[in-house]
Amino acid sequence: MRNKGFILIILTIGSGLFFIARLFYLQVLDDSFRGNPLNNAAVRAKYEYPRRGYIYDRNNKLLVANQTSYDIMVVPNEIRKIDTLEFCEILSIEKEEFIKRVHKAKKYSPWLPSLFLQQLSKEDYAILQEKMFRYKGFYIQKRLLREYPYNSAANVLGYISQVNEEMAKKNPYYQSGELIGYQGVEKYYEKELRGVKGVKYIKRNILNKEIGPYKNGKFDTLSVAGKDLKLSLDVNLQQYGEWLLRNKKGGIVAIEPHSGEILALITAPSYNPSLMVGRDRSKNFNKLYLDKFNKPLFDRSLQAQYSPGSTFKMVNGLIALQEGVITTNTTTRCYGGYKYGVRKEAFMGCHCHTFGRPMKLEEAIYKSCNTFFSTAYRKAIEKYPSAAEGMDAWSQHVKKFGLGNYLGYDLPVGQKGLIPDAKYYNRYYPLKNWKAVTTISNAIGQGEILTTPIQLANMTCAIANRGYYFTPHIVKEIDRKPIDNPKFTIPKKTGIDSTYFEPVIKGMQLVFEKKGGTAYYSQIKGIEICGKTGTVENFISIEGKKTQLADHSIFIAFAPKDNPKIAVAVFVENGGFGSRIAAPIASLMIEKYLTNSIQNEWREKKVQGINLYEQEYNKQLELLKANASK
């Protein structure tokens, strides 16, 4: 019977082998148990968010600062039986809401932390902190929020908000619920502002209590503080411009010509940046986002494309001079309009009221004579053997003023605008039978041309500088060091000789100073301002019918005439003649910036008194509503 002893030996060896096989399965083959060694039930990655950089204006006024907030994060797979009722009561949420949020977090990832509830009050935090260990699967994350002492320049500053699940999947740096810049400087300079988050791997025990660093902090990293930004923006000027544009739609862009620094970037209507902070952020955002009539999130100063109207005439004058088709002494006579064809409709009216008196470039500018610039434009195109070549040469010149393409400024939104060339017209006229006169509207900045306010302001800089510009930019210093990006420090040439600018600038000066100049009533004693009005027809389509609306009011200006310090472009939708609203706004902006005071309060009052909502926009809204209800 000795053999029976071997039963035990066989069983012992058998169990040993079986156990080793089981261990092999658990520890090597099946990785469903293991997960991330640095982020699991026992080890939790704890992020340390560095202070996000502050944002100052050019005079070191604090525009954006930080405040602290506490968010509750959840790891759905680690939720254990907890006192849900008590938890919900502390957070003052409904139980259904609790379930909904947990479910949402689970959908994102059962193992990764997701945001459960954001921005607890300090009191809630104090209560919860003591009890948190009881709510397994939940933890509190400290976070920074933005604070806006000036409540201004929302379009420039942008805002920060939670990283959503999609973004988190795309960019491994971020986790769902972390903060990222969404618009403006916050978005464009996200990397500089955010710094680098630090991470500490903390061991936790079964009660969810932290018990010490994982591997003595071998894998931990330190956070790197975000860098402060100093903007070129002048917040006083910005606020002043925002105030001037109240009850109007439009944009103002002010740039320092000799550096390209943006002094003010105003869009109206805008919003208070503080609306984008706090628990009501998404509610507020939706409200702004869904306001399709006012579009407060649409930055008109960067994104709105309008025809530049007469403000474009200087460019045509300069091109004609450069091409040698006119000189400063070339005269043109205007008999109330320009006839460019045999048909009766081939006539462009003009309101220069010179009645056939010979007129030079200077006068043509301050009188804004359509005939003069149509003639010059036509000559410039027809100088070349074919209309196509002429058009391409013209288009090249125009584009060198920074028009027709993204300027390359350091803000995340923008539009190209449109400067047509031969290819463009060939597409519209497949027979290629178009001529200079076909495109004659370009001479006066109407027709196909589209520009954004910042492009116009930049074009004004190029004129003010007599032939070059710096790419506009909003950031002046990063971490107290002046920006050295060659994109912003090397001037761009327009290719127009500087001597040609003098008669143009003189004409722009007379716009203010000559009686009969379109901005005569906007002049300021003691400041030599050069400017140009623009008035742009515009239409909306109602029931397929083209309905004309009140003209857009445009004005560009720079001052002083010599050694200019500021260039401004003003655009007011449906504001009427350029001289009515845009010109006084531009002149007030210049006066405010250069003298920090206003001589003529009546002018401010006049601008303030114009409520375009009452006069124009509400009518448009009713038209649109009536159209929609049909």
Place this chain on the structure above:
Amino acid sequence: MRLNKSNILAELNWGIILLYLILVGLGWFSIYATTYNEGQELFDLSTHYGKQLLFIGLSIGLIILILSIEASFYERFSSIFYSISLLFLVGLFLFGKSINGQTAWYSFGSFSLQPAEFVKTTTSLAIAKIMSDNLFDIKKLSDLRNVLIILIIPFTLILLQPDFGSAIIYSAFIFVLLREGLSIQFFSAMLGILLIFISTIKYGINSTIIIVLLVVGLFFYYAYRKQALFFRRNWPFVISSVVLVFVITLTSSFLHNRVLKPHHKDRLALWLRMEKDPKKVRQLKRTYGFNNDQSIKTIASGGLLGKGFLEGDRTNGKFVPEQHTDYIFSTIGEEFGLVGASTVIILFVLLIIVIILRAEKQKSKFSRIYGYSVASILFIHFAINIGMVLDLLPTVGIPLPFFSYGGSSLWGFTILLFIFVKLDANQTNVL
């Protein structure tokens, strides 16, 4: 003491002693890891590892004592040891201290003693004594009955505490009985009944009957072809075994459906991987299966080479309940990985096999049976404990010999093992 000291040392089986020391040492380091907190003193008696160090020190004293006593002493006084130990078990119901609902402890200040850990040894001695009698014949029903009575008394007393884990250990003696001539059919029948029970629960009545009858049928067919007489002579046995299969299956099903409470069924369902609803599985793993679930997660996280000594984050975080006692093996799994855990398993297998081989070599029947009992008890502990820690068996509260924290357990196994070492060393004197 007729032998001088140097002779005793030469006669000792140093292989067993070495394995013992290694296992106790590894056990202490594992206990240290489970209670490790930075900045604690090594000999802090308020900690588990501090106490365990004291227990190990006292074990050395016990070993010297055991080895210096005359070998025949253990055989001669085995019935007295057995009786005294039973008195201690009975005494528990009067003076015992209740911990976690089990009255299994005598309490002396901050230390407690669990008599059940020592009864294993005294029962082994008693069994060896009665079975080594020259007139003993296991095939005689009265002799078998006597053996069973010796086993059933402590088994019942421990079950009444109630300590199911410690009671189930007495099943180890089936291997001793087998070795000493118990019919293999008896063992096979027991195993068969267990398998049929499990199969009925897991696969249902119909499948079980079909499977079992197929196996039995094949066996009989094979027997018939080989020896037609076998079938003719044993036909009542064949028919009764078929009937038995039906009876056992139906009884199992009845037990499962009518007698077992829902929470018992849940445990069985979890163990036999029968629950298919993932929600229910998760819920069961958080309740009955919690310890085992935490244990395998901890072991799995160790990977091939482990996280390193004291680096087990789940051990540090005390994720496995009772990790310093019953679940001590999970520490090895996490901190030393597959390599370390397999090594410990191999050490246990080696120890058990060495004991069996030494037992077989014994000239004295008493020593052989006792040695076999030691091997069987160690095997059952090893198999059930590791099986549980690896989530192959449901939670059964029994310690891993030499590893688990606890003075009673360590001393109990030390005495159990070293009496055999002494008997083994003494065999040259047995003529």
